[in-house]
Amino acid sequence: MRQISNFHTHTELCHHAKGSPAEYYEQAVKESCLALGFSDHCPYLDSFFDYWPNIRMSVEESADYIREISEIKEMSSFPVYAGYECEWEPLYGDWYDELKSTYGADYLILGSHWVTDGSSHIYAPEIESPTLFNKYIDQTIDGLRSGNFAFLAHPDLFMMGYRKWDEQSKAWSQALIDAAVDLDVPLEINGLGMSRNPFNTKNGMRYQYPFVEFWEMVSQTTARVICNSDAHKPEDIMLNAWKARDFSSRFGFEPIDSIFE
16 A cells, blocks of 8 residues: 655644544554644644634643644654644734744645734635625735745635635636745645535536646646645545645646655
């Protein structure tokens, strides 16, 4: 059986997943993991706004997160990394640097879940106006340009809400893909969306994400692709990653196995 990696893993420390880092590692060992990255949602300082505080650890809890993963690193026969999944907020650019320099992160990933609109933060699948969709795409590209992030998680997440493949969604997708190519930031095929209840659309049943037409567009470029699990329970740690790999084979992708090469 071929070994594959997974760099998108959530644990109980972020308060919305099940299982300890050790339990995820044990499952990864059973399934012959090539390399494992943990990526719970990043904590924020008390002075920051905190949208979705129920899905992230506190700064104080991050010490336990890094400690538990460090213990796994010492015993592991394959590479194990500690990371965080982050939103992009320009005002907090120094904080993302500090997560690596002070708080022990080996890498950060950009999970662009919302658009900032004044004091509001709107979940990408709930965006309704074209103006805010444009702003969401621009905000995500700004995050890619920051140089903070190893890859863009679920880049087609916004299509959960829009769902139509028309000239507008093609333009938004092309802008994201072009930026990823220009900046050499890998795009993630995310296995979690394939494990959730599918949507019933006028074109039939489809995954919440990945969105097929988006990845058809990616396949016409030189964008690098990474396949990850986005596991929220130990039993999904490699299963979802394999689902993403199977999906990638439709387009002839050769997904990267590491973000450290």
